[in-house]
Amino acid sequence: MLRAEIDGINLELEENISILDAAKKAKINIPTLCYEEGLSIYGGCRLCVVEIEGEELLKPACATNIKDGMKIQTHSKKVRELRKNLFELIIATHNIDCQLNCLTCSRANNCELKDIAEDIGVSKMRLDPIKRGQSIDNSSYAIIREPEKCISCNRCIRKCEEVQGIGIFTTANRGPETLVTTFKNRGMGNVECTNCGQCILSCPTGALHELYQKDSVLDILNDESKHVVVQTAPAVRVAISEPFSNQAGDISTGQMVTALKRLGFDAVFDTNFAADLTIMEEGTELINRINNNGRLPLFTSCSPGWIKFIEHFYPDYLENLSSAKSPQQMFGAIAKNYYAREEGIDPEDIVVVSIMPCTAKKFESKREEMAGDVDYVLTTRELASIIKSAGIDFLNLEETEYDKLLGVSSGAADIFGTTGGVMEAALRTASELITGKELEKIDFDSVRGLEGIKKAEVDIDGLKLRAAVAHGLGNARKLMEMIKDGEEFDFVEFMACPGGCMGGGGQPISCDDNVLEKRQKAIYEIDKNKKLRKSHENPYIKKLYDEYLEKPGSEIAHKLLHTKYKA
Numbered sequence: 001m002l003r004a005e006i007d008g009i010n011l012e013l014e015e016n017i018s019i020l021d022a023a024k025k026a027k028i029n030i031p032t033l034c035y036e037e038g039l040s041i042y043g044g045c046r047l048c049v050v051e052i053e054g055e056e057l058l059k060p061a062c063a064t065n066i067k068d069g070m071k072i073q074t075h076s077k078k079v080r081e082l083r084k085n086l087f088e089l090i091i092a093t094h095n096i097d098c099q100l101n102c103l104t105c106s107r108a109n110n111c112e113l114k115d116i117a118e119d120i121g122v123s124k125m126r127l128d129p130i131k132r133g134q135s136i137d138n139s140s141y142a143i144i145r146e147p148e149k150c151i152s153c154n155r156c157i158r159k160c161e162e163v164q165g166i167g168i169f170t171t172a173n174r175g176p177e178t179l180v181t182t183f184k185n186r187g188m189g190n191v192e193c194t195n196c197g198q199c200i201l202s203c204p205t206g207a208l209h210e211l212y213q214k215d216s217v218l219d220i221l222n223d224e225s226k227h228v229v230v231q232t233a234p235a236v237r238v239a240i241s242e243p244f245s246n247q248a249g250d251i252s253t254g255q256m257v258t259a260l261k262r263l264g265f266d267a268v269f270d271t272n273f274a275a276d277l278t279i280m281e282e283g284t285e286l287i288n289r290i291n292n293n294g295r296l297p298l299f300t301s302c303s304p305g306w307i308k309f310i311e312h313f314y315p316d317y318l319e320n321l322s323s324a325k326s327p328q329q330m331f332g333a334i335a336k337n338y339y340a341r342e343e344g345i346d347p348e349d350i351v352v353v354s355i356m357p358c359t360a361k362k363f364e365s366k367r368e369e370m371a372g373d374v375d376y377v378l379t380t381r382e383l384a385s386i387i388k389s390a391g392i393d394f395l396n397l398e399e400t401e402y403d404k405l406l407g408v409s410s411g412a413a414d415i416f417g418t419t420g421g422v423m424e425a426a427l428r429t430a431s432e433l434i435t436g437k438e439l440e441k442i443d444f445d446s447v448r449g450l451e452g453i454k455k456a457e458v459d460i461d462g463l464k465l466r467a468a469v470a471h472g473l474g475n476a477r478k479l480m481e482m483i484k485d486g487e488e489f490d491f492v493e494f495m496a497c498p499g500g501c502m503g504g505g506g507q508p509i510s511c512d513d514n515v516l517e518k519r520q521k522a523i524y525e526i527d528k529n530k531k532l533r534k535s536h537e538n539p540y541i542k543k544l545y546d547e548y549l550e551k552p553g554s555e556i557a558h559k560l561l562h563t564k565y566k567a
């Protein structure tokens, strides 16, 4: 044990703890900018400097470990003055003419710079911002980069490289001219970006944000000739309230449906209905591949960031991907065909809008393999912003149920929103369809939790199904290497984002360190409280097959719900 004193508070601390972490234990906030929990220490911004007794130079708290007997001041006069000067320098290299641009900035409502300026006590800027003449990168269907707003904190670089295992960002130039850019400045749409949007969650300034489609959706809602239907992804309902309440883990399904109705959507449906449908199609494919010596392991195909990843880095394994489209795309196909027929609406007049926790879903909807199933994709953040600007008091809304035909789903569909959920949903259905018996225990604990790679062997009446789950592309790469090295599985769930979709790049940006745990708990809570907990028991899925699709894997199901990815 070490002993140290921080701001007059005596602490007993374990070895190898940074001053920053030790201060947190003493409930002392030290401002940081380039630091992010879970990423390597960069120590570039120096805003977290502290004064250590007996040392002349101030030291960065994130990069300096506690030594026994240390006496530290985190907010002395010397510290505060240096922080102020450093902050002004950082801001000068960041073309945030905040007075002009704040109103339209993507981080206007939760700006880290604004918070830090307040913490440090900056009241006026003495330096003029340096304009670097960088133009906006809008080469991607999912993510926009505004280099003039970048302060080179390198968090996007480290997130992309260390967590996602990709590394599309790099730095160019030196000193005040330093820039974060992509390889040969080619643009996000022309490098190996998977569109996962994890960089957006790390960017403190709004230099990275999704490609906005808010205005297009508002315009289409005003077009009387169109029948506009909306679908909401499993993970949106456990995060949409965060921008209103500043608190994670609340379930707001009913309020979200009410808000969408108030915004003027003609029908409010659930992606979860299509998640149940996915289980029927993907489960059938799995059983067929096992019974007919098909290519194994079967890989899930619902995460578009993961699809882009395998296309870029493991094209030899594309045949392992399930041919099932993602629930988002299946929903669009069913809305424009079955729903159109049932309601007597010309499919040309149906517009499908998705609300997704994911930036890559924007890209997915534009893929040529998807044939216009979905017209617009909004992130959870975009929906929150539309709700706010419509003056809707979200937290106090009454609850409404989804519209019926494509709005009823099982708990198995709800858990799609967390890592392990697709696997568990598939196991519930596959077990019962193979054995013809009701499962005694419906929860598959071995695929739950936030461990990066999970493995399980499930005994289905003598059939030993070897399953694996990976979330976050860094873990996906590790699991792919295990598979390349000969480790054998039958079915593998891959999700591009840490935590699965609940941690998607389109979710509200949270400062709660436990946000994923809280959202995950909420997802399992929804599942636990549902009467219907298995995809194959969804009566509206049965109706869809009886009246339209015939049976899982039928010719028409293949035409509408399946696709093939090319390298």
Ligand code: HC1
Residues within 6 Å of the ligand: 232, 233, 234, 235, 236, 271, 272, 274, 275, 302, 303, 304, 326, 327, 328, 329, 356, 357, 358, 361, 416, 417, 495, 500, 501, 502, 504
């Ligand atoms: Fe997901 Fe999916 S679960 S990919 O994580 O299969 O985005 O939430 O909508 O399509 O259902 C995302 C979430 C989502 C699809 C489903």
